[in-house]
Amino acid sequence: MIIKSKCKKCRRTNQKLFLKGDRCDTQKCAMVKRPYIPGDHGKSRRRFSEYGTQLNEKQKVRYTYGVSEKQFKKYFKEAIEQKGDKGDFLVKKLESRLDNVVFRLGWGKSRSLTRQMVNHGHILVNDKKVDIPSYQVKKDDVIKIKENSKKLVLFKDLKVSLKKIKVPAWLSLDGQKIEGTVNTNPDFENLKNIGEINMIIEYYSR
Secondary structure (H helix, E strand, C coil), X not given: CHHHHHHHHHHHHCCCCCCCHXXXXXXXXXXXXXXXXXXXXXXXCCCCCHHHHHHHHHHHHHHHHCCXXXXXXXXXXXXXXXXXXXXXXXXXHHXXXXXXXXXXXXXXXXXXXXXXXXXCCCEEECCEECCCCCCECCCCCEEEECHHHHHXXXXXXXXXXXXXXXXXXXXXXXXXXXXXXXXCCCCHHHCCCCCCHHHHHHHHCC
C-alpha cells in the first residue's frame, strides 16, 4: 500500500519524483507502466488551468521532500517575511532539513528512508544525536552516523556505495569516515530540477 501511495504521487504530478529509491529506475516504476494521472480520465491528459499548474508544482515539490501541507505552508510564511528572494529562502528551508541532507549525502536511497534514520536516532549533528527530520542544518555543521548504528544492516557496505555518490556543491562528504559537512547555504545556483519555486510563491500568494 505504501508503494502504491507514493507511486500515485508521481502519477498525479506527471513526473518521476524518485520516492522509492532504486525501484524508480526499473521497469516496475509506475511512471513506466502507467504514465498517466490516476483515475478513469487519467489517460486523457487534461490540461491544467494556471491555478492547477501552480498547485501541481507545489504538490510536486512537497511530495519530493516528504513535507506535510502544514509544514510546507509554515516554510512559505517564514519566506514571505524575509527580505530578498522568497524562493531562495524556501529552497534553503527544504534543502537544509536534516533528512534531506542525509539523503543528499547518499546514506539512504530515498528521503523516506533517511527520515526513518533520523527518527530512530542514528544521526549525529556536531556529535549530538538529532532525531527531528525537519532540523535545520547550518554552515560548518558536521553530520555523522552514530558509531553503534554503523553495525546495522541498514548501513552495510555503505562505504562501497558512497564511492559512486556525487554530493551537491554546498556539501562535502568523507566516504571513509562516512561524515558530511555543510560548506555553505543551498540556493538556486547549485540546485537543479527542484521545481518552479516562483509558481509555488504565486500559489500561496493568492
